[in-house]
Amino acid sequence: MNKRGILLLAAAVLTFSAGFYAGISYIKAETLTIEAVYHHLRSEEVESLFKKAEGKYESQSKVVMGYIQDHHDPETINYPYLSHVIFSFAHPTKKGDLLFSGAHAKDNLRKAVRLAHEHDTKVLLAVGGWFHIEGGETYPYFKEAIYNDESRTKLVNELIKVVKEENLDGVDIDFEHPRTVKDAEHLAAFVNELNYKLNVNDKELSIAVYSKVSSVTGRKNESVVFIPSMFNDVDYVNIMAYDGQWDGGYNAANLSPFPFAENIADYWSSFFEENGLSKDKLVLGVPFYAQPEDPSKSPLSFSKVIEHGADNADKDAATINGVKYHYNGISTIQRKTDLALQNDFGGMMIWEAGHDAKGEHSLARVIYDFLDKHAEREKKLFWSKTDE
Structure with missing residues (x-):
C-alpha cells in the first residue's frame, strides 16, 4: 500500500468508527485491529500505519560487528556505532571444556555486556582464535574437541x-x-548442534571465515575447506578480509588494500550464489590496525596512528618513528563499506573495536554513518515508488 493509500485508509477508519461506534466491536484494516473502545483514531495509531510500511527497513538494516579482545577496557569501545560486540576469546580444550584468560577476562566480559546492552548493542562470545591460552595455535585443541560426539x-x-x-x-x-574435508565435516556438525541449542534460547550464531583469496595472486586458496550447507546454520559469516601481509613473503602493504577486498567480495558472492545461500549473511571484515614494513616491529592500533598525526586518518600508510605502517584510512573504509552494499552483504565486521579512535576519527563511526546514509537513500526511494 502506498502512503496516499494509508492516509485514505486512516480517514475511512475515522469516519467509520465515529458513525457506527455503538454497533461495531472492532475494525480490521489489513493486519491492524482497532478495538471499539478507540472511539476515534488517535495520532499514535496513525503513526503505526506508517510504521507498518517503514518496518520493512528494519529487516534490511545492516550490522556492524566489532570484535574486542578480553584484555581491552570495555569502557573504551564505541558502542553506539556497533550492532554487535564479539568478545574474544574463550578457549576450547581438547575434551570440550571452556577456558577464559583469567579472572580479568570474565570481569571484562560482564562489563562489556552491561555497557553494550545500555546502547542496545548485542554481545556474542567468540570461541577459538589463533593462539590458545595453554600455548601454541588453537587449531589442534579445537579440532580434537569437535572430532567426537x-x-x-x-x-x-x-x-x-x-x-x-x-x-x-x-x-x-x-x-x-x-x-x-574431515575438519570441515566436523565443524559443520558442531555448528549444527550449537545452532540448534542457540535457536531454542532465541540466540544468534556467527562464524569467522578465512578470506579464501590470496592477496598476492588474487586466486582462491585451496588449503582451507568449508562445506556450503554449514552456512545455513549461522546468522552471520564474518569474512576476515585482512592479514594479507602473510600471503607469500611478508609484505605489510598487502595487509588489506582495496583490490584485495574486491577479490574477496567477488569470491564469497559467487560462492554463496552458486550454493543458493543468502548473501545478506555475509559480513565484510576490515582492519583497525596498522602493519609495519619492518616485521620486527609490532602493529599499531588505528588510535595510535591518529595520535601521531590527525592527518593520518585519511591515509592508508604513514611513517611513525622511522617505520612505515600500512592500514585502512577513512576513504578506504568508506569504499569497502560501499563494496559490501554493492554486493548485497549484511554489513561490516571490525578487527578489532578496541583499536578504534575516538570522536571524529572513529572508523566505526565512519562505517555507521555510511550505512545510515545508505538506509536513508533507500527509504526515500521506497516512498517515492509507493507514491507512484
Whole structure:
C-alpha cells in the first residue's frame, strides 16, 4: 500500500468508527485491529500505519560487528556505532571444556555486556582464535574437541551455559581453519548442534571465515575447506578480509588494500550464489590496525596512528618513528563499506573495536554513518515508488 493509500485508509477508519461506534466491536484494516473502545483514531495509531510500511527497513538494516579482545577496557569501545560486540576469546580444550584468560577476562566480559546492552548493542562470545591460552595455535585443541560426539556436545553445552549465565546474545565460532574435508565435516556438525541449542534460547550464531583469496595472486586458496550447507546454520559469516601481509613473503602493504577486498567480495558472492545461500549473511571484515614494513616491529592500533598525526586518518600508510605502517584510512573504509552494499552483504565486521579512535576519527563511526546514509537513500526511494 502506498502512503496516499494509508492516509485514505486512516480517514475511512475515522469516519467509520465515529458513525457506527455503538454497533461495531472492532475494525480490521489489513493486519491492524482497532478495538471499539478507540472511539476515534488517535495520532499514535496513525503513526503505526506508517510504521507498518517503514518496518520493512528494519529487516534490511545492516550490522556492524566489532570484535574486542578480553584484555581491552570495555569502557573504551564505541558502542553506539556497533550492532554487535564479539568478545574474544574463550578457549576450547581438547575434551570440550571452556577456558577464559583469567579472572580479568570474565570481569571484562560482564562489563562489556552491561555497557553494550545500555546502547542496545548485542554481545556474542567468540570461541577459538589463533593462539590458545595453554600455548601454541588453537587449531589442534579445537579440532580434537569437535572430532567426537562426546567432546563436541560438551563444548556446545559449555557455551550455552556461559550464554545463559552471562546474559549473552549468542556465540561466534572462530575455528582457524578447517584444513581437510574431515575438519570441515566436523565443524559443520558442531555448528549444527550449537545452532540448534542457540535457536531454542532465541540466540544468534556467527562464524569467522578465512578470506579464501590470496592477496598476492588474487586466486582462491585451496588449503582451507568449508562445506556450503554449514552456512545455513549461522546468522552471520564474518569474512576476515585482512592479514594479507602473510600471503607469500611478508609484505605489510598487502595487509588489506582495496583490490584485495574486491577479490574477496567477488569470491564469497559467487560462492554463496552458486550454493543458493543468502548473501545478506555475509559480513565484510576490515582492519583497525596498522602493519609495519619492518616485521620486527609490532602493529599499531588505528588510535595510535591518529595520535601521531590527525592527518593520518585519511591515509592508508604513514611513517611513525622511522617505520612505515600500512592500514585502512577513512576513504578506504568508506569504499569497502560501499563494496559490501554493492554486493548485497549484511554489513561490516571490525578487527578489532578496541583499536578504534575516538570522536571524529572513529572508523566505526565512519562505517555507521555510511550505512545510515545508505538506509536513508533507500527509504526515500521506497516512498517515492509507493507514491507512484
